[in-house]
Amino acid sequence: MQMASISRWTLSYFSCALVALVAALSLMALGFGYPFEALAAPQTLVVVHLLAIGWLTLLMMGALLQFLPVLVGHELWGSRLAPVALVLVLAGLALLLSGFAAIDGWPGLPSALLPIGGLVLLAGFCVAAAVLMVTLLRAETLPLPAAFVGVGVISILVTAVVGETLAAALSGMIGGEFSLALMTHGVSLHAGFGLGGWLSFAAMGVSYRLVSMFLVAPERKGNWPKAVFWLGGMALAALLMALGVLLATNAPWPAGLAAAGAAALACIGAYLADMVGLYRTRRRRALELHTAAAIGAFAMLILGAMLLTIGACTAQEGSITAAVFVLALGWLSGLGLAMLYKIIPFLTWLECFAPLMGRMAIPRVQDLVCEDRAALFFWMYFAAVAVGGTALFFELSPLFRMATTVQLLATLLLIGEFFRARRLADLPLQWCDHPRPRLFLPARTTRRHT
Amino acid sequence: MTTALELDVRPILRDGGEPFGAIMGALKSLAPGQSLRLIATFRPEPLFKVMASKGFGYEATPLDGGDWQVIFTPQNAAAQSTPSSPSDPETWPDPIHYLDCSEMEPPEPMVQILTRLEAMEEGQVLFSLLGREPVFLFPELQARGHAWVGDFDAEGEAYRLMVRAGQKP
Incomplete structure (x- = not known):
């Protein structure tokens, strides 16, 4: 039966993700990791993995648990496994970060924590991938957005396996020429699969459906979205071949990476054209804040792609790090925060008011938020990302710290807005006695048939 | 006979x-x-x-x-000659209400459909036309004991939904 119940653990995923984002931004604002340490320094790796796994991956997984059933019109398979995957990913991340600390020379920590953490993470990703993949395969038809998610789920497993091999090499469990080659040339493949194949590809797939839903625009059909999918698929295939060449010969394959980059750029261009099409054909004339803020994220995708192209052509470290920063914190994080600004109030509204619908007057979803206040915080956030990216590009470290401090502040203020929505704090007075839902744990009871 | x-x-x-x-x-x-x-x-x-x-x-x-x-x-x-059964849409009577939600912005269709159903007797049927599959409506229909059947039209642009009102709690 086609339906999308409220995913019980999605808000727990979101809460853990937001904690990781705040932790990572705090570390950056305190001058921990790049650009105050080397790019490959353990401190940088702590911040990067806190962002990539703790924040972005948990955010994406939480969102997919809720919205994959919406994409495929089919109930989620194995929803009971959602907390298992969450605990495994959190435990794996904690072990992995401890492993990086061990490599940095923290006393009392064995470096074996790194590959152990990687294994626990891989287990967590496998559980989550099983839930998502079985749900996909049980659907009668596979719409294109769901195919994006399928490729994303495969990519996260590839990312984790490459990451686990890197962890084994870094911790000294494997050595020799292979280990050296992997550490020199494998990191960009690991990052490409993670940021591109998993996070960006899944975000693109979900955004096709969510943006059209939120804008009340007809879904994109025909060859254009298919071209986006196949161009992205070609980019990932080229990355996969480059990985094969690296494993077989201990040498990089620059032509493969160039082909992946070219296909990825074409994919991004076609995707952005589709998004422009969605905004142009929308029936909801006035943009709600989350769809306006998403435009900021799309702009960051353009900026990040340009920086990455410059970086690939000039091999200048500043432009590559600026590109990764803008893509991770502007495009993916910006889109994530924008969507959370809609998803959290919407799920809260469903949880609190769906049982009353039709039986009494209820507030609108928009009554749960105060857009004027939050708009300022989104401006702050995206401006800080732009300044932070500029600081990395021109290697202005003090400016980078100031920018990430503002970004942290904007994030905390946005989390305050999410909290207020959850507490029904912005609802008119008549609702002040309405029972509040639990902040981030699943509701205690589920309703049965009346 | x-x-x-x-x-x-x-x-x-x-x-x-x-x-x-x-x-x-x-x-x-x-x-x-x-x-x-x-x-x-x-x-x-x-x-x-x-x-x-x-x-x-x-x-x-x-x-x-x-x-x-x-x-x-x-x-x-x-x-x-057989009574209308919730599990068999073939036995449902003709709809007594028609609700065109295709131009409404979500989640308005959900509110409108549930409001209309509240005023209906058990066994009566509501027909509704929507711009997309109302996936978040379905759990609420189930929780309230209504039965439903729906599909997209041939062009895949409109979702047709029939709901048979369930017993009042």
Whole structure:
């Protein structure tokens, strides 16, 4: 039966993700990791993995648990496994970060924590991938957005396996020429699969459906979205071949990476054209804040792609790090925060008011938020990302710290807005006695048939 | 099987009268699933269309003396004789409400459909047209004990939803 119940653990995923984002931004604002340490320094790796796994991956997984059933019109398979995957990913991340600390020379920590953490993470990703993949395969038809998610789920497993091999090499469990080659040339493949194949590809797939839903625009059909999918698929295939060449010969394959980059750029261009099409054909004339803020994220995708192209052509470290920063914190994080600004109030509204619908007057979803206040915080956030990216590009470290401090502040203020929505704090007075839902744990009871 | 109700309109016709009112009167007195046996002085072609629109098939046979016998049988006799069952949409009665939500912005269709259902009796059916599959509505329909069936039209642009109101709590 086609339906999308409220995913019980999605808000727990979101809460853990937001904690990781705040932790990572705090570390950056305190001058921990790049650009105050080397790019490959353990401190940088702590911040990067806190962002990539703790924040972005948990955010994406939480969102997919809720919205994959919406994409495929089919109930989620194995929803009971959602907390298992969450605990495994959190435990794996904690072990992995401890492993990086061990490599940095923290006393009392064995470096074996790194590959152990990687294994626990891989287990967590496998559980989550099983839930998502079985749900996909049980659907009668596979719409294109769901195919994006399928490729994303495969990519996260590839990312984790490459990451686990890197962890084994870094911790000294494997050595020799292979280990050296992997550490020199494998990191960009690991990052490409993670940021591109998993996070960006899944975000693109979900955004096709969510943006059209939120804008009340007809879904994109025909060859254009298919071209986006196949161009992205070609980019990932080229990355996969480059990985094969690296494993077989201990040498990089620059032509493969160039082909992946070219296909990825074409994919991004076609995707952005589709998004422009969605905004142009929308029936909801006035943009709600989350769809306006998403435009900021799309702009960051353009900026990040340009920086990455410059970086690939000039091999200048500043432009590559600026590109990764803008893509991770502007495009993916910006889109994530924008969507959370809609998803959290919407799920809260469903949880609190769906049982009353039709039986009494209820507030609108928009009554749960105060857009004027939050708009300022989104401006702050995206401006800080732009300044932070500029600081990395021109290697202005003090400016980078100031920018990430503002970004942290904007994030905390946005989390305050999410909290207020959850507490029904912005609802008119008549609702002040309405029972509040639990902040981030699943509701205690589920309703049965009346 | 109940025996057919017989109506002989030949006297009305011979007197130069119009039998349509009598035929409609007889239809109203039919039990569910019961047929109507009509006897007339000619083959009543125009009546076949009218009866078809009311869900009756016909079987016309000439009688001696130029008269005609027509047996009108309800087409969905089987469906009408069994009560409407939530799990079998084939047995649901015709919708009594039509709600066009295709131009509404989500989540307004969900609110409108649930509001309309609250005012309906058990077994009554609501037909609704939506711009997309209302996936978040379904759990609420289930929680309230309503039954539903829906699909996209041939172009895949409109979602057609029929909801059979469940028992009031």
